[in-house]
Amino acid sequence: MNTYKVAVIQESPVFLDKEKTIIKAVSLIEEAAKLDAKLIVFPETFIPGYPDWMWRLRPANDQDLTDEIHAKLLSNSVNLKNNDLENICKTAQKHSVTVICNINERDPENSQTTIYNTNVIISSKGEIINRHRKLMPTNPERMVWGFGDASGLKVVDTPCGKLGSLICWENYMPLARYALYAQGVEVYVAPTWDQGDAWISSMKHIAKEGACWVIGSGSAIKASDIPDSFPGIEALYPDPNEWINTGDSVVIAPGGTLVAGPMNKEQGILYADIDVSKSASAHRKLDVAGHYSRPDIFKLIVNNESQSPVHFKD
Secondary structure (H helix, E strand, O other), X not given: OOEEEEEEEEOOOOOOOHHHHHHHHHHHHHXXXXXXXXXXXXXXXXXXXXXXXHHOXXXXXXXXXXXXXXXXXXXXXXXXXXXXXXXXXXHHHHHOOEEEEEEEEEOOOOOOOOEEEEEEEEOOOOOEEEEXXXXXXXXXXHHOOOOOOHHHOOOEEEOOEEEEEOOHHHHHOHHHHHHHHOOOOOEEEEEOOOOHHHHHHHHHHHHHHHOOEEEEEOOEEEHHHOOOOOOOHHHHOOOOOOEEEEEEEEEEOOOOOEEXXXXXXXXXXXXXXXXXXXXXXXXXXXXXXXXXXXXXXXXXXXOOOOOOOOOOOO
């Protein structure tokens, strides 16, 4: 299908509660599907929430509190090997929708205690067709997440077009973007914790540079969304009316024209109709990985092998 409706979820998770957040995600997919959305996109680490607390804590002085919160995050992170996303996959299949779900993923391999900031693409048949782990956590995020590899740095074919995704500040990494452009991305999805004019300008730039649709999936969270059971809530989030993040979800057409959003200081679902075929036509003037690429001068080499710190041999 060339033209379809996209639904950008800008809602709060149930913080540090994997099961309840998955239930909420299923409900939001059902809601969007009833309005004929075919592509449904969640914000960065929706399950079970973005670790904003690391920007507020002083880990050297708050070690006990940091450890307590991290333990809750670890126990509520998604284990794909245990089929934790089964209900979301079944809902995608039930409604024949493609879902881009963003999670804290607990690595089932090696020590089983590393968390990754992970983007998962679920097909309309209810199958996980790609898993991308954030390559470079930003600043204090490095005390929460491991570094991903490029094994999931892929563009996948779906009924909604060729989909690819980079997470938050990965979108400021020119070579990571280029890796998606080179695979013919038509719908470029950017789940994020970022916000504001600079971020929106970057989304417009990517739509122009990559001649692709860009979906910026932001997070709109108020302090009142943090449950009273959250460790250290009185010190970390004393004002329930504070907007921890204002959202700014957008949908941008190839070339950089804003089609929907920004959705600011509002929770809900942002809808837009997109025509995937416009991506191909936009490449006529600028095709940075094609006729504008100059491979005789510039080359990009991507190591897309899965990385592991240990290999056992019989």
